[in-house]
Amino acid sequence: xxxxxxxxxxxxxxxxxxxxxxxxxxxxxxxxxxxxxxxxxxxxxxxxxxxxxxxxxxxxxxxxxxxxxxxxxxxxxxxxxxxxxxxxxxxxxxxxxxxxxxxxxxxxxxxxxxxxxxxxxxxxxxxxxxxxxxxxxxxxxxxxxxxxxxxxxxxxxxxxxxxxxxxxxxxxxxxxxxxxxxxxxxxxxxxxxxxxxxxxxxxxxxxxxxxxxxxxxxxxxxxxxxxxxxxxxxxxxxxxxxxxxxxxxxxxxxxxxxxxxxxxxxxxxxxxxxxxxxxxxxxxxxxxxxxxxxxxxxxxxxxxxxxxxxxxxxxxxxxxxxxxxxxxxxxxxxxxxxxxxxxxxxxxxxxxxxxxxxx
Numbered sequence: 511x512x513x514x515x516x517x518x519x520x521x522x523x524x525x526x527x528x529x530x531x532x533x534x535x536x537x538x539x540x541x542x543x544x545x546x547x548x549x550x551x552x553x554x555x556x557x558x559x560x561x562x563x564x565x566x567x568x569x570x571x572x573x574x575x576x577x578x579x580x581x582x583x584x585x586x587x588x589x590x591x592x593x594x595x596x597x598x599x600x601x602x603x604x605x606x607x608x609x610x611x612x613x614x615x616x617x618x619x620x621x622x623x624x625x626x627x628x629x630x631x632x633x634x635x636x637x638x639x640x641x642x643x644x645x646x647x648x649x650x651x652x653x654x655x656x657x658x659x660x661x662x663x664x665x666x667x668x669x670x671x672x673x674x675x676x677x678x679x680x681x682x683x684x685x686x687x688x689x690x691x692x693x694x695x696x697x698x699x700x701x702x703x704x705x706x707x708x709x710x711x712x713x714x715x716x717x718x719x720x721x722x723x724x725x726x727x728x729x730x731x732x733x734x735x736x737x738x739x740x741x742x743x744x745x746x747x748x749x750x751x752x753x754x755x756x757x758x759x760x761x762x763x764x765x766x767x768x769x770x771x772x773x774x775x776x777x778x779x780x781x782x783x784x785x786x787x788x789x790x791x792x793x794x795x796x797x798x799x800x801x802x803x804x805x806x807x808x809x810x811x812x813x814x815x816x817x818x819x820x821x822x823x824x825x826x827x828x829x830x831x832x833x834x835x836x837x838x839x840x841x842x843x844x845x846x847x848x849x850x851x852x853x854x855x856x857x858x859x860x861x862x863x864x865x866x867x868x869x
Contacts, residue, residue, distance in 0.1 A: 512597070513778050514597040514692065514778050514779055515573075515595065515597060516778075517774065517775050517777075517778035517779070518573075518595040518597070518690075518692055518775065518778070519573055519574065519595060520775075521746075521771065521772070521774075521775040522573075522574055522593055522595060522690070523550070523574060524771065525545035525546070525548045525576070526545045526741050526743075527741055527742075527743040528545075528548060528574065528576060528591075528593060529541075529543040529544060529545045529547075529548060530739050530740055530741045530743045530744070531593065531688065531690060531726060531743060532591055532593075532686075532688060533740070534726065534738055534739055534744075535688055535724060535726050536686075538738055539737075539738025539739060539740065541740060542580075543578055543580070543591075547578055547579050547580055548576045548577070548578055548579075548591075549576060549577045549579065550575075550576055550577075551575040551576055551577050551590065552575070553571055553572040553573065553574060553575040553592075554569060554570075554571050554572075570606075570609060570610060570613060572592050572593075572594065572610055572687075573592075573593055573594050573595045574592065574593040574595075575590060575591070575592045575593075575614075576590075576591050576593075577589075577590060577591075577683075578590075578591050588683045589683055589684045589685070589686065590614055590683050590684070590685045590686070591685075591686055591687075591688070592607075592610060592611075592614070592685065592686070592687040592688070593687075593688050593690060594607065594610075594687060594688070594689045594690070595690050595692060596689060596690065596691050596692060596693065597692050597693060597779075598693050599691065599693055599695070599697055599698060599699045600699065601699040601700065601706075602706070603689060603699060603700070603723055604700050604701065604702060604703045604705070604706060604721055604722075604723055605703065605706065605721075607687045607689065607721070607723060608703060608721040610687055611685045611687055611721075614685045615682055615685065618682045618683060619674075619675070619676060619682070622675065622676050622680055623675035623676070626675060626676075626677075686724065687724060688724045688725070688726065689723055689724065689725040689726070690725075690726050691725060691726065691727040691728070691729070692728070692750055692779060693729075694728070694729055694750050694751065694753050694754065694779070695729050696727060696729045696730050697725055697727045697730070700723075701722060701723045701725065702720055702721065702722050702723070703718075703719075703720050703721040703722075704718065704720050726747075728747040728748065728750050728751040729751050731747070731748075731751065733748070733757075736748045742768050742769055742771075742772040743772070745761070745765050745768060745772065746768075746772050746775055746776050748761050749761055749762070749776050749779075749780065750776070750779050750780070753779065753780040753781070753782075758780075758782075759800060759804065762785065762796050762797075762800050763797070763800065765796065766795070766796060766797055767793050767794060767795050767796060767797075768793070768794055768796065769792060769793060769794070770789055770791075770792060770793065770794055773786040773789065773794040773796075774786075784799050784802055785799035785800055785802075786799060787799055805834065805836070806844065808834060809830055809834055809836060809840075809841065809844050810844055810847070810848065812826075812829075812830050812833065812834065813826055813830065813841075813844060813845055813848050814848065816829065816830075817848065823842070823845055826841065826845060827841045827842060827845070
């Protein structure tokens with residue numbers, strides 16, 4: 511797992527930021543999902559698929575999965591919320607997320623099956639007549655239980671329930687998976703399953719179940735809409751949007767400071783990490799770092815212009831130290847950076863010797 515993926519997963523494991531992302535997408539920023547209503551879940555999705563003569567295990571790892579326990583008309587309502595964090599566009603994301611959700615439902619069905627078996631085994635252990643399929647209230651149960659030599663056998667009286675291991679009125683927790691595109695670019699991949707299917711007869715699509723991505727892409731969010739976020743998560747995503755354009759300085763100047771957790775997350779995604787170096791225990795003052803970054807850009811611009819004129823390194827050091835009030839060592843360091851960048855550009859333009867000319 512790369513630096514960006516690790517930083518994003520750590521950041522959004524925080525219930526406040528996780529809830530903020532979902533509230534932005536689902537409720538236009540309204541604080542419906544509260545951090546204290548979230549509980550972490552095992553993000554491993556696994557299921558066993560049974561065929562006629564064999565079975566296959568399927569296992570996938572989500573980035574983050576949490577259980578949301580809300581109240582609806584004074585009843586507890588539970589929902590599974592999955593968050594997928596993408597530092598690059600994934601062109602197979604529709605099929606991938608569909609599998610995640612399907613495995614979540616398959617896991618719930620397996621859990622219900624195990625629960626039903628435990629319940630029947632418990633009833634058997636408390637019943638003197640193990641073969642009696644009436645419960646303590648005298649109602650007819652839905653299975654016949656036998657116990658011989660300590661082995662409990664369960665036979666469902668309803669063949670449909672026996673096949674599925676579920677009762678007719680059993681319900682599953684809904685699953686919502688949200689993709690957070692942290693690439694800093696618009697999502698140019700498919701957002702529906704139908705887009706990646708090779709179907710020439712378009713009339714057939716109406717009979718093929720579709721799956722649509724739920725996605726938040728900072729590069730496609732209007733600047734005013736970042737106000738709908740209620741935590742520093744909104745600021746972080748806005749920085750990611752503007753990381754390579756002139757608007758970055760304005761975003762940081764308006765914010766001035768942020769918490770260390772958000773600063774660490776942003777630092778993993780942008781090149782200008784020094785902006786976030788001045789910090790105390792809980793807060794990062796970005797203004798001094800922004801000034802230093804601006805000064806560096808000015809010095810690099812001056813070096814580039816003087817190099818175009820053909821000035822020597824010594825002449826550039828003398829001029830820039832006086833013009834920008836910086837030390838000679840600092841200027842020499844940036845001159846070396848300039849040389850390194852020029853060398854990289856030349857290497858990228860050079861032909862690959864392993865590829866024959868004209869091929």
